[in-house]
Amino acid sequence: MSITPEDFSCPLPITDHDTVQLAHGSGGRLTAELVEKFFLPRFANPTLARLEDQAVLECPGGRLAFTTDTFVVDPLFFPGGSIGDLAVNGTVNDVAMGGAKPLWLSAAFVIEEGLPLATLHAVLLAMEQAAKDAGVTIVTGDTKVVGKGACDKLFITTTGLGVVPEGVNLSAANLRPGDAVLLSGTIGDHGMAILTSREGLSFASRIESDTAALHELVAAMLAVCPEMRALRDPTRGGVATTLNEFAKSSGVGIMLREEAIPVRPAVRAAGEVLGIDPLYVANEGKLIAVVPAEKTEAVLAAMRAHPLGAHGVCLGEVTAANAGLVAMRTALGTHRIIDMPVGEQLPRIC
Amino acid sequence: MCLAVPGKVVAIFEENGLRMGHIDYAGTVNRACLEYVPEIEVGQYTVVHAGFAISVIDEQEAAQSFAAWRELTEAVHRNGTDLFGNPLPPEEPTE
Amino acid sequence: MKYSDEYRDPALARRLVEEIHRTATRPWTVMEICGGHTHAIMRYGLDQLLPPGLELVHGPGCPVCVTPVELIDKAVAIAGRPEVIFTSFGDMLRVPGSRQDLQMARSQGADVRMVYSPLEAVALARQHPEREVVFFAVGFETTAPANAMAVVQAKREGLTNFSELVSQVLVPPAMRVLLASPENRVQGYLAAGHVCTVMGFAEYEAIAAEFRVPIVPVGFEPLDILEGLLLLVRQLEAGEHRVENQYRRSVTREGNLAAQQAMAEVFRVADRKWRGIGMLPQSGLALREAYAAFDAERKFAVQEIEAAEAAQCISGLILQGRKKPHECSAFGRECTPSHPLGATMVSSEGACAAYHKYQRLRATV
Numbered sequence: 094m095s096i097t098p099e100d101f102s103c104p105l106p107i108t109d110h111d112t113v114q115l116a117h118g119s120g121g122r123l124t125a126e127l128v129e130k131f132f133l134p135r136f137a138n139p140t141l142a143r144l145e146d147q148a149v150l151e152c153p154g155g156r157l158a159f160t161t162d163t164f165v166v167d168p169l170f171f172p173g174g175s176i177g178d179l180a181v182n183g184t185v186n187d188v189a190m191g192g193a194k195p196l197w198l199s200a201a202f203v204i205e206e207g208l209p210l211a212t213l214h215a216v217l218l219a220m221e222q223a224a225k226d227a228g229v230t231i232v233t234g235d236t237k238v239v240g241k242g243a244c245d246k247l248f249i250t251t252t253g254l255g256v257v258p259e260g261v262n263l264s265a266a267n268l269r270p271g272d273a274v275l276l277s278g279t280i281g282d283h284g285m286a287i288l289t290s291r292e293g294l295s296f297a298s299r300i301e302s303d304t305a306a307l308h309e310l311v312a313a314m315l316a317v318c319p320e321m322r323a324l325r326d327p328t329r330g331g332v333a334t335t336l337n338e339f340a341k342s343s344g345v346g347i348m349l350r351e352e353a354i355p356v357r358p359a360v361r362a363a364g365e366v367l368g369i370d371p372l373y374v375a376n377e378g379k380l381i382a383v384v385p386a387e388k389t390e391a392v393l394a395a396m397r398a399h400p401l402g403a404h405g406v407c408l409g410e411v412t413a414a415n416a417g418l419v420a421m422r423t424a425l426g427t428h429r430i431i432d433m434p435v436g437e438q439l440p441r442i443c
Numbered sequence: 444m445c446l447a448v449p450g451k452v453v454a455i456f457e458e459n460g461l462r463m464g465h466i467d468y469a470g471t472v473n474r475a476c477l478e479y480v481p482e483i484e485v486g487q488y489t490v491v492h493a494g495f496a497i498s499v500i501d502e503q504e505a506a507q508s509f510a511a512w513r514e515l516t517e518a519v520h521r522n523g524t525d526l527f528g529n530p531l532p533p534e535e536p537t538e
Numbered sequence: 539m540k541y542s543d544e545y546r547d548p549a550l551a552r553r554l555v556e557e558i559h560r561t562a563t564r565p566w567t568v569m570e571i572c573g574g575h576t577h578a579i580m581r582y583g584l585d586q587l588l589p590p591g592l593e594l595v596h597g598p599g600c601p602v603c604v605t606p607v608e609l610i611d612k613a614v615a616i617a618g619r620p621e622v623i624f625t626s627f628g629d630m631l632r633v634p635g636s637r638q639d640l641q642m643a644r645s646q647g648a649d650v651r652m653v654y655s656p657l658e659a660v661a662l663a664r665q666h667p668e669r670e671v672v673f674f675a676v677g678f679e680t681t682a683p684a685n686a687m688a689v690v691q692a693k694r695e696g697l698t699n700f701s702e703l704v705s706q707v708l709v710p711p712a713m714r715v716l717l718a719s720p721e722n723r724v725q726g727y728l729a730a731g732h733v734c735t736v737m738g739f740a741e742y743e744a745i746a747a748e749f750r751v752p753i754v755p756v757g758f759e760p761l762d763i764l765e766g767l768l769l770l771v772r773q774l775e776a777g778e779h780r781v782e783n784q785y786r787r788s789v790t791r792e793g794n795l796a797a798q799q800a801m802a803e804v805f806r807v808a809d810r811k812w813r814g815i816g817m818l819p820q821s822g823l824a825l826r827e828a829y830a831a832f833d834a835e836r837k838f839a840v841q842e843i844e845a846a847e848a849a850q851c852i853s854g855l856i857l858q859g860r861k862k863p864h865e866c867s868a869f870g871r872e873c874t875p876s877h878p879l880g881a882t883m884v885s886s887e888g889a890c891a892a893y894h895k896y897q898r899l900r901a902t903v
Contacts, residue, residue, distance in 0.1 A: 289471065297465060297472045359470030362539050366468055366491075367654075368446045424548050425760060427583025430895040435875040436641075439628030440654060442446055442493045442681065443573060443601055443885070445574050445680035445732035447758075449541035459664075460694065461657070461687075469539040476657060479683055479797040488541055490735060490788050493627070493677070493684040494655020497794055498735045500541060504786040509544070512761065516553045 105214050106130035113208045118238030127236065131214060135221040136200075136231040148232035150197060153256050158193035160184060161252040169216065169246055171290045173282075173301030176249060177219030179377060182306045184253040185227045186326045189308035190380065192263050192315055193255035195227065201235040203248040216247065227306035229253070255308075260319050267322035268343035270413040273389040275382045277310060277396055278303070278404040279355045280332050281371030283378070285363050288440070300359050305378030310399045314382060317391045322383040326376065330434055332408075333372040335381050336419045337433045346415030349408050349431065351423045367440035372431060374438065383411065447492035449500055452477075452485050466491055541787070545759030546582075554764035555587045562771045565591030567723045569716070569859050571709060572730035573600030573885065574758050580892040582760045592771065595723065595859035596892075598712050598812065599730050601677040601705075602629045602885035603857060606811040608845040609676075609705045610635030616672055616703060616838045617648040623666060625659040626674035627681075628652045633884050636845040656681075656688035656702075663692060663700035672834045675702040679733045682706050682823060683797035686804035689825070689832045701834040706823035707810050709733050710741050715818055717749040721860050726770040728763070729755040731785040738793025742781045750779045757785040804829055813881055814847065814854030851880035856889050863893040870894060 108126060116123045133142065140148045164180045180200065188195040200220070204213065224231055282303040289296040307326060315321060323343075327335040332354075340347050356364075356371050364371045378401060384392050389407055396402030409421075419431040450466035455477060457463065462477045466489065473491070477483055480496045488500040570576055576596045579585055585594055598604055614635055617624035624640070631640045631652065644650040649669075653659050656673050663671035675685040685702060692700040709730060716722060729742060734755040746753045752773035756766030766784040773780060783789055801823070810822025825833045835841050847853075850868045855861040863869050863882070873879040875891050882888035 297474060300471065357470075358539070359468075362448075362450075362468035363471040365448045365539065365542065366450075366471065366473060423583055424546065425551050425582055425584070425587065426548070427586040429581065429583050432875075432895050436632060439631060439652060441629040442627045442654070443629055443677070445572065445678065445730060447680070447732045447735075449539070451540070459691065461691065474655075476655070476684070476687065478687060479794055479800070481796060490732065492732055493681050494657055495684040495687065495797075497680070497683065497732065497797060498788045501787045505541065508765070508786065512550045512553065512765070515557060516550065 103218055105211050108210060111210060113204050113206060113210060113213060113238055115206050115238050115240065118204070118236060124236070131210070131217055132234065132236070135217040136224065136234070138230045138232065140230065140232040141234070148197070148199070150232065153196070155259065156257040158188045158191035158255045158257050159253070160187040161250065162187060163248060163250040165245065165248050166287065167245060168290055169212065171302055172286050172299045174304040175216055175219045176247060177216040178223045178304045180249040180251045181220050181223035181227060181229070182304050182377060183328070184251040185229060185306040185308055188253040188255035189306070189311045190263070190324045190326055191255070191257055192261035192311065192321070192324065193257040194312065195229050195253055195255040195308050197254045198224065198229050198231045199233045199252040200231050201250040202237070203244050204236065204238045205244045205246050206238055206241050208246055213247070223306070227308065258315070261315060263321060263324045265323050265325065265339050265342035268339055268345050268383050268411045269322070270345055270411050271386050272322055272383050272411040273386050274336070274347060274349070274408045274410060275384060275389070275392060275396065276332065276355070276406055276408050277307070277380045277402040279357045279360065280327070280376055280379065281356060281360045281364065281374035283376050284331065284374035285360045285371070288367065288369070289363055296363070300357070300363060303376055303378035305401050307378065307380050307401060310396065310401045311380065313395045313399050314392050317395045318384050318388045320385060320388070321392070322385070324380060324382050326380050328375050328377060331371070331373040331375055332381065333419065333431045334433060336431065339383065340419050341417050344416050346412040346417070347419045348410055348412050348415070349419065349421040351421050353406050353408050355404050355406055368442070369438050369440060373434045386410070445492055447490045447497065449488050449490050451488050452483055455485060464496065466496070542759060545757070545761040547761065551760050551764055554761065554768055558592070558764065558768050558771055559589050561768065561775055562589045562592055563775060565593070566725055566771060566774050567593045567595060568726040568728060568767070568770050569595045569597045569724040570728040571597035571599040571713065572728070572733070573603065573888070574730070574732070575728055575756070575763060576600070576889060576892055578758050578760065578763060580895070584760060584763055588767070592767070596856070596889040597716070597859060598815065598857035599678065599709060600885050600888060601681070601707065602633055603853065603881040603888050604707060604812040604815070605630070605633065605676050605705045605881070606813045607636050607847055608843050609703070610639065611637070611845045612835065612840040612843050613640060613674055613703055614638045614643045615840050615843060616834055617643045617650050618646075619670070619838065621670045622649065623662055623669050623671045624648060624650045624674070625653045625662060625671060626650065627654070627676070629885065630674055630676060633881050634878055656684050657691065660688050660691050660697065660700055663697045664695065667699060669699060671700050673700070673702045675704045675706060678707055678709055678730070679737045682801045682805065683736060683794070686800045689804050689829050690800065692832060693829065698831070701832045701837050702825070703834040704823065704825055706805065707812065708807070708821055708823065710745060711818050711821035712812070713745055715815070716858055717745070717751065719858065724751070724859060726751050726774055727753045728766050728770065729753050731755050731757045731762070731789060734785065734789040734793065736794050736797050738791050739781050739783065739789065740791055746779050746781050752779045753781045755781070755783050755785050755789050757788065812857070814851070814857050816854070848879040853880035853882040853890070856882055863890040866890070
């Protein structure tokens with residue numbers, strides 16, 4: 094673990110306890126203290142400050158994008174981020190992949206009894222910073238404390254709401270033969286950062302998670318290509334899974350070029366050591382966009398002008414052949430199928 | 444069987460009475476047991492399997508393989524055509 | 539990565555392929571023993587580059603594939619005990635036993651942990667003196683030195699709460715069995731480069747002479763495998779049958795003597811059952827009497843567990859190169875990577891799993 098709670102300069106609120114107690118979830122004095130000292134200062138906004146059972150929001154015009162996601166990660170802090178960053182960025186990205194501008198988040202916490210309050214504080218600081226960076230407000234939330242062993246340290250569920258601009262219609266079912274498949278940067282960084290920071294795998298390295306909020310990049314891309322077909326962030330299951338979902342939903346084939354796939358040397362090397370293909374490894378700050386072929390250069394230029402898309406590439410194209418399948422042309426000129434993964438990617442020795 | 448990847452020894456140390464090393468694979472550093480390559484030194488490359496270094500890569504042999512392959516390439520170029528009798532393309536790889 | 543990337547150079551690969559085409563004048567059938575080679579051949583599509591007459595058959599060199607069903611059942615039984623932390627390479631977690639695999643056992647409360655090195659399992663035993671730590675010691679001659687060192691280290695540290703469930707197998711006995719079979723089609727072997735890194739190849743010289751087949755220890759990068767095939771085809775065309783070392787940067791004739799010594803200290807050669815093939819005499823390793831205290835089968839009294847294979851599965855014939863995966867009636871129907879009947883459909887090195895992907899593209903192109 095490279096980031097520890099002590100790294101954060103914002104001082105830990107003073108309380109009678111060092112760790113979260115079951116009583117912190119009982120609804121009594123300790124619950125109020127937890128909310129007032131730990132949560133409210135981090136997510137300060139007028140809606141939340143009313144402390145009602147619901148957030149009452151001014152409804153903007155147009156269509157809403159609405160999403161929810163639960164975040165569980167071991168370890169809670171990993172090179173490049175923490176569960177707090179993921180909980181904000183992950184949900185912001187799910188809203189953004191509908192082409193929407195994210196506005197509000199809710200956050201619900203399931204905390205295991207005994208979690209150091211310093212750890213909770215550090216996670217909340219990360220969420221505060223991530224929400225600020227993403228320009229979203231956390232307007233409502235909930236906290237539950239469960240007994241030792243009933244959950245693993247801390248689970249966070251966030252729900253996001255955003256507004257979809259006029260004329261944007263993104264769907265995995267929209268792909269057409271000839272379309273270009275674009276990717277915003279290197280693959281596998283997040284999953285490999287988590288894997289190499291796990292115990293039992295003997296790693297002593299720093300691969301950093303790519304966790305980031307992508308909505309501004311999305312807006313820049315949509316500005317030059319409102320007719321974009323599909324957009325998705327390849328999280329669990331990686332790029333391979335997202336592309337397979339696209340191919341199946343649209344009833345088309347996808348042909349990738351192996352040389353086009355950007356992988357950091359350290360991620361590729363860790364993949365070789367563990368026998369894991371980065372195509373199947375999770376990303377938390379990358380997106381895949383499918384655009385009409387004639388918009389390829391314009392969208393790539395828009396991507397590359399944004400820091401989160403600086404290494405944007407065209408991975409390949411949508412084909413009428415091989416409907417429902419993703420294939421790759423290797424550097425040797427041969428072909429292979431990029432299948433859906435079966436179950437979890439496990440490090441292997443053979 | 445036997446997924447084993449070459450890496451460079453960047454540190455050698457002792458742990459629980461065993462000779463261990465840090466192995467660098469293009470920026471990813473992993474630990475490996477060096478008991479089976481007692482002669483290895485920092486800077487050399489080794490093949491690691493299941494957390495154990497099993498050989499010291501012979502750099503001279505590796506260089507000779509490439510010399511042989513390049514020789515093969517040149518021989519084909521002298522021949523002037525590919526296996527189908529077509530003239531060789533100017534650049535590799537070809538589409 | 540040095541010693542990896544340069545062995546994937548497309549221009550050099552093309553030259554080697556051309557040379558193979560130029561050299562092969564007749565059809566030949568060669569076997570890659572090692573599942574690592576099967577995996578690399580599929581990953582890089584090397585089979586698509588070969589002359590149509592040069593057939594690759596996939597060998598039994600996948601420890602996941604050949605570990606017998608009852609060993610998985612024994613692993614599940616041991617893992618289910620409350621005092622046990624059961625440790626394994628990630629490879630074995632999804633291999634079906636007769637009723638369960640290790641992942642299912644974990645979902646039912648077993649403490650099953652994945653480790654990358656057997657020394658990590660020893661470290662767990664050190665950290666948890668109140669628990670019994672068991673390591674699933676599978677593999678060929680490549681993992682044997684690592685698994686041997688774990689036992690030596692546990693003994694040295696006086697850790698009485700560490701043991702291994704051993705399922706070690708050896709490559710040369712399987713090579714002999716395949717060549718001796720009346721149905722044998724294999725005319726030459728690509729031998730496993732990392733097994734030879736440990737063991738050397740002196741033992742293969744007798745096999746090459748006795749059965750008159752060329753044997754080439756090869757590395758795992760595309761250029762290694764292509765050069766290995768070229769060396770094999772050259773010998774076959776010339777009627778030769780030598781052991782010719784392609785993987786010279788890692789393999790020597792005598793192998794890694796320190797590793798062989800540790801293996802011999804801890805293990806003795808024993809009869810072993812191979813999944814799908816059956817009992818092969820003197821084809822594996824078992825712990826020596828001096829290390830009996832580290833034998834999980836004895837410690838947890840699971841020697842008696844027996845199991846039968848799925849009746850429909852022909853993985854035995856596939857592992858012997860006698861059938862191709864698509865010749866199985868269950869292939870792609872009852873048996874898929876999501877619902878495997880046999881281990882060859884589970885392992886990333888298994889011929890059935892590899893064919894399942896590859897076949898789908900051919901069917902639709």
